[in-house]
Amino acid sequence: LQEVTASSRHYVDRLFDLDPQKVLQGVIDMKNAVIGNNKQKANLIVLGAVPRLLYLLQQESSSTELRTECAVVLGSLAMGTENNVKSLLDCHIIPALLQGLLSPDLKFIEACLRCLRTIFISPVTPEDLLYTDATVISHLMALLSRSRYTQEYICQIFSHCCKGPDHQTILFNHGAVQNIAHLLVSTSYKVRMQALKCFSVLAFENPQVSMTLVNVSVDGELLPQIFVKMLQRDKPIEMQLTSAKCLTSMCRAGAIRTDDPCIVLKTLPCLVRMCSKDRLLEERVEGAETLAYLIETDVELQRMASITDHLIVMLADYFKYPSSVSAITDIKRLDHDLKHAHELRQAAFKLYASLGANDEDIRKKIIETENMMDRIVNGLSESSIKVRLAAVRCLHSLSRSVQQLRTSFQDHAVWKPLMKVLQNAPNEILVVASSTLCNLLLEFSPSKEPILESGAIELLCSLTQSENLALRVNGIWALMNMAFQAEQKIKSDILRGLSTEQLFQLLSDSDVNVLMKTLGLLRNLLSTRPHIDHIMSTHGKQIMQAVTLILEGEHNIEVKEQTLCILANIADGTTAKELIMTNDDILQKIKYYMSHSNAKLQLAAMFCISNLIWNEEEGSQERQDKLRDMGIVDILHKLSQSSDPNLCDK
Numbered sequence: 101l102q103e104v105t106a107s108s109r110h111y112v113d114r115l116f117d118l119d120p121q122k123v124l125q126g127v128i129d130m131k132n133a134v135i136g137n138n139k140q141k142a143n144l145i146v147l148g149a150v151p152r153l154l155y156l157l158q159q160e161s162s163s164t165e166l167r168t169e170c171a172v173v174l175g176s177l178a179m180g181t182e183n184n185v186k187s188l189l190d191c192h193i194i195p196a197l198l199q200g201l202l203s204p205d206l207k208f209i210e211a212c213l214r215c216l217r218t219i220f221i222s223p224v225t226p227e228d229l230l231y232t233d234a235t236v237i238s239h240l241m242a243l244l245s246r247s248r249y250t251q252e253y254i255c256q257i258f259s260h261c262c263k264g265p266d267h268q269t270i271l272f273n274h275g276a277v278q279n280i281a282h283l284l285v286s287t288s289y290k291v292r293m294q295a296l297k298c299f300s301v302l303a304f305e306n307p308q309v310s311m312t313l314v315n316v317s318v319d320g321e322l323l324p325q326i327f328v329k330m331l332q333r334d335k336p337i338e339m340q341l342t343s344a345k346c347l348t349s350m351c352r353a354g355a356i357r358t359d360d361p362c363i364v365l366k367t368l369p370c371l372v373r374m375c376s377k378d379r380l381l382e383e384r385v386e387g388a389e390t391l392a393y394l395i396e397t398d399v400e401l402q403r404m405a406s407i408t409d410h411l412i413v414m415l416a417d418y419f420k421y422p423s424s425v426s427a428i429t430d431i432k433r434l435d436h437d438l439k440h441a442h443e444l445r446q447a448a449f450k451l452y453a454s455l456g457a458n459d460e461d462i463r464k465k466i467i468e469t470e471n472m473m474d475r476i477v478n479g480l481s482e483s484s485i486k487v488r489l490a491a492v493r494c495l496h497s498l499s500r501s502v503q504q505l506r507t508s509f510q511d512h513a514v515w516k517p518l519m520k521v522l523q524n525a526p527n528e529i530l531v532v533a534s535s536t537l538c539n540l541l542l543e544f545s546p547s548k549e550p551i552l553e554s555g556a557i558e559l560l561c562s563l564t565q566s567e568n569l570a571l572r573v574n575g576i577w578a579l580m581n582m583a584f585q586a587e588q589k590i591k592s593d594i595l596r597g598l599s600t601e602q603l604f605q606l607l608s609d610s611d612v613n614v615l616m617k618t619l620g621l622l623r624n625l626l627s628t629r630p631h632i633d634h635i636m637s638t639h640g641k642q643i644m645q646a647v648t649l650i651l652e653g654e655h656n657i658e659v660k661e662q663t664l665c666i667l668a669n670i671a672d673g674t675t676a677k678e679l680i681m682t683n684d685d686i687l688q689k690i691k692y693y694m695s696h697s698n699a700k701l702q703l704a705a706m707f708c709i710s711n712l713i714w715n716e717e718e719g720s721q722e723r724q725d726k727l728r729d730m731g732i733v734d735i736l737h738k739l740s741q742s743s744d745p746n747l748c749d750k
Contacts, residue, residue: 108133108140108143108144108147109147111126111129111130111133111144111147111149112144112147112148112149112152114126114129114130115127115130115149115152115153115156116152120162120163120166123156123166124163124165124166124169127153127156127166127169127170127173128169130144130149130173131169131172131173131176134173134176134177135176138180138181141176141177141179141180141181141184142180142181142183142184144177145177145184145187149173149177150174150177150187150188150191150193151191153170153173153174154170154174154191154192154193154196156170157170157171157174157196157197157200158196158199158200164203164205164207164208167200167203167208168205168207168208168211171197171200171208171211171212171214171215172211172214172215174188174193174197174215175211175214175215175218178215178218178219178222179218182222182223182224185219185222185224185225186224188219189219189224189225193215193219194216194219194229197212197215197216197219198212198216198233198236200212201213201239201240201243202239206246206247206250209243209246209250210247210249210250210253213243213249213250213253213254213257214249214253216253216257217253217256217257220256220257220260220261221256221260227260227261227262227263227267230257230261231261231267231270237270237271237274238274240254240257240258241274241275241276241279244279244280244283248286248287248288248290248291251283251286251288251291251294251295252288252290252291252294255280255283255291255294255295255297255298256294256297258271258276258280258298258301259294259297259298259300259301262298262301262302265305265306268301268302268304268306268309269308271302272302272306272308272309272312276298276302277299277302277309277312277313277316278316280295280298280299281295281316281318281323282318282319283295284296284299284318284323284326284330285318285319285326289336292330292339293336293338293339293342296327296330296339296342296343296346297342299313299323299346300342300343300345300346300349303346303349303350303353304345304349305349305352305353306349306353307353307354307355309353310349310350310352310353310354310355311353311354311355313346313350313355314350314355314356324347324350324356324362325362327343327346327347327362328343328347328362328366330342330343331343331344331347331366331367331370333373337374337379337380337383340370340373340374341370341374341383341386341387341390344367344370344371344374344387344390345386345390347362347363347366347367348367348371348390348393348394351363351367351394352393352394352396352397358398358400358401359400363394363401364401364404367394368391368394368395368401368404368405368408369408369409371387371388371390371391371394372387372391372405372408372409372411372414373387373409374386374387374388374390374391375387375388375391375409375411375414375415375418375451376409376414377414377417377421377424378424379424380424381422381423381424381436381437381440381441381443381444382440382443384418384424384444384447385440385443385444385446385447386447388415388418388447388448388450388451389447389450389451391405391451391454392447392450392451392453392454393454395454395455396454396457397457399457399458399459402454402455402456402457402458402459402462403459403462405455406455406459406462406465411455412452412455412462412465412466412469413469415448415451415452415469416448416469416470416472418444418445418447418448419444419445419448419475422437422438422440422441422444423437423438442482442484442486442487443486445475445479445482445487445490445491446484446486446487446489446490447490449476449479449487449490449491449493449494450490450493450494452466452472452494452497452498453490453493453494453496453497454497456494456497456498456500456501457497457500460501460503463497463498463500463501463504464501464503464504466498467498467504467508473508473509473511473512473514474512476491476494476495476498476514477512477514477517478491479491479494480492480495480517480518480520480521481517481520481521485526485529488521488525488529489528489529489532492518492521492529492532492533492536493532495514495518495536496532496533496535496536496539499536499539499540500539502542505539505540505542505546505547506546509540509547510546510547513547513550514540514547515537515540515547515550515551515554516550516554518533518536518537518540519537519551519554519555519556519559521533522534522537522559523559527568527571530563530568530571531568531570531571531574534560534563534571534574534575534578535574537551537556537560537574537578538574538577538578538581541556541578541581541582542581542584548582552582552590556578556582557579557582557590557593557594557597558597560575560576560578560579560582560597561575561579561594561597561598561602562575563575563578564576564579564598564602564606565602565605569611569613569614572606572609572611572614573611573613573614573617576606576614576617576618576621577617577620579594579598579621580617580618580620580621580624582594583621583624583625584624585624585627586624588630588631588634591625591631591635592634592635592638594621594625595625595635595638595639600639600642603618603642603646604642604646604649606618607619607646607649607650608649612655612656612659615650615655615659616658616659616662619650619659619662619663619666620662622643622646622666623662623665623666623669626643626666626669626670626673627669629672629673629674632669632670632672632673632676633673633674633675633676636670636673636675636676636679637675637676640676640679643666643670644670644679644680644683644686647663647666647667647686648685648686648689650663651663651664651689651693652689657698657700657701660693660701660704661700661701661704664690664693664701664704664705664707664708665704665707667680667686667690667708668704668707668708668711671707671708671709671711671712672711674717674718677711677712677719677723680708680712681712681723681726687726687727687730688730690705690708690709691705691730691731691732691735693705694706694709694732694735694736694739695735695738699744699746699747702739702747703746703747703750706736706739706747706750707750709727709732709736710750712727713727
């Protein structure tokens with residue numbers, strides 16, 4: 101190191117010369133020495149060139165030429181490794197360069213912007229450094245009109261530093277849309293491209309920006325039309341892809357309808373083209389991910405995409421050919437693509453998940469694609485968390501199909517790797533995996549038995565205690581599916597696993613979804629007479645307490661109706677009936693709901709009564725007498741005059 105740095109030291113020494121002319125020449129020589137030479141860059145940083153260059157850059161006494169050359173050298177150092185950028189950041193280069201933008205000299209401003217651009221596009225630079233001083237953004241907006249270089253660099257800085265809704269709002273409020281729109285028709289390709297990238301990040305998942313963009317026009321042409329022109333096949337690929345992303349964001353935000361020709365005839369086919377194996381890896385990844393987002397919630401777009409250019413078969417190549425045909429001769433490219441092949445798999449799973457979200461025929465086509473189920477099963481155990489998540493999403497989408505649950509899912513014992521994924525996975529994977537498990541536990545699914553044997557009850561009961569709402573819902577939902585028409589042992593295991601405390605916890609959950617699924621679970625547990633009697637003999641007191649609690653609480657009609665149905669199930673038991681008949685409080689509540697203003701609740705309350713009074717059951721006479729004394733018959737007389745035919749019949 102000493103030898104190497106010794107040969108570089110004279111560059112740094114010359115920066116301290118007393119003759120300004122020699123200092124300038126020293127900086128120019130340094131600029132020529134570091135271009136494309138990472139070793140030389142590292143040496144000069146180690147030798148302390150950066151603080152001196154920044155000092156010269158900020159000195160009022162330095163000539164503009166010297167300050168400009170300093171900015172150029174610093175920009176060149178930033179072009180090296182991430183460590184170089186870290187060293188520059190540690191020397192507070194950003195405030196120094198931002199200060200430089202206040203200079204009247206355009207060449208110096210451009211050099212500062214070029215250096216800022218290089219620093220901000222590095223992954224080690226925190227985006228927030230752009231937003232620490234509120235005046236910076238408005239000054240950058242003002243500089244947009246100065247030259248095509250200021251336009252290119254500033255747009256590039258914005259598109260790299262706009263991460264999330266807060267940044268979008270700041271840029272939007274500073275007039276980004278109005279200031280950048282006219283750059284889309286600039287004579288410079290680089291400016292057009294950077295402006296387009298700006299819009300793609302500003303509009304992403306942002307309805308406010310998207311709704312504004314629809315009505316903006318440049319030279320009498322609306323932005324969506326300009327974007328459509330940039331989608332055409334004769335345009336460079338990055339331009340096609342980026343304008344497709346803009347139109348996709350606008351469509352998802354509701355600013356453009358899903359059946360608009362610019363989506364159906366232009367954006368969707370363009371994104372499908374990007375998935376072809378002639379395209380480079382990153383183009384295929386971005387194309388598939390954007391298309392997955394575009395069609396995610398619209399069944400018509402899913403159908404259309406599924407029959408465009410044999411997309412379903414084309415995606416199978418994502419698992420086989422990481423490199424495009426044209427790249428195979430390039431060794432460096434091949435090496436890069438093999439390292440990034442997992443990104444292709446992730447993108448393919450995401451797109452398959454969107455394609456199969458609603459349509460049974462599309463799911464069938466996906467599953468019939470060669471080795472599809474094996475690929476998903478392999479994906480579930482990949483080291484990359486993103487691939488695992490995408491594979492689980494894909495599986496979840498396909499698990500909505502009754503047909504597939506009975507066939508392919510069974511043949512490939514999908515539940516095994518799924519149960520493995522559920523052990524200590526991060527929350528975002530757990531949520532999708534537990535939703536999939538809910539589907540695998542449906543009554544008609546042959547996977548139900550083996551899943552139970554592999555310790556699912558314990559796992560699901562632990563999910564119901566999660567802080568995460570989606571996990572609580574899925575845990576209880578899966579237990580509800582599991583209890584449906586199950587044998588008594590399973591029902592007892594569920595109650596034991598949940599514990600009475602946890603059941604009460606769930607019944608007093610602030611989320612109505614959790615409450616409804618818990619009531620659904622109780623209703624499924626309390627079905628078929630022997631089961632009802634058995635469960636009520638062990639847990640009767642607690643269950644009756646829970647029912648009282650809910651009927652007295654401030655709950656919506658659906659919750660109360662579900663609770664009355666549980667009571668009707670209890671009334672159907674042989675010995676369980678007595679728990680209602682000996683509880684005057686509950687009987688009064690049933691009577692109250694018979695006269696309620698809502699017909700659903702009246703019907704549910706009458707179900708309870710009819711289950712208590714069957715003539716052929718033992719003790720029916722005493723039960724009828726007690727109910728008659730309570731005035732139930734009078735209410736029934738009144739209800740038989742009701743205008744609602746269902747109530748009348750009942």
